[in-house]
């Protein structure tokens with residue numbers, strides 16, 4: 264089932280479930296693109312090559328550094344966001360489910376001059392299974408979850424839609 268869940272969806276799950284609902288009901292192409300790209304990462308030939316740069320949705324970029332077996336993501340946010348960390352945990356989870364283990368992951372925050380090592384624990388895996396089920400259920404809902412205004416609404420692409 265998680266083949267249909269993209270990293271962006273995991274990110275939106277933590278940011279706003281209403282945004283996630285809109286995303287799943289309006290823009291499904293990106294999900295496929297991402298899965299295609301992750302599929303390529305798993306492809307034996309490309310896996311053997313050196314560092315790969317993977318561009319997802321033209322928003323999120325992941326580098327795969329072969330030498331260090333490391334997924335590497337750059338986030339331009341000014342804070343370490345829970346959503347971004349879970350997104351990267353999900354990549355580790357996704358790959359582990361497909362037999363790719365022993366990977367490390369790191370998020371670089373250039374604006375903070377910090378990097379953050381992301382690890383996937385057994386507890387995270389259990390939580391991700393629950394999240395995947397919740398996202399799958401949310402996708403089936405005919406209406407988005409109730410609107411609750413938050414700080415980030417002002418910058419959200421769905422802002423006008425929410426305020427109708």
Ligand code: SF4
Nearest residue numbers: 279282416419422425
């Ligand atoms: S405007 Fe706010 S409530 Fe609506 S989708 Fe965006 S973040 Fe969510």
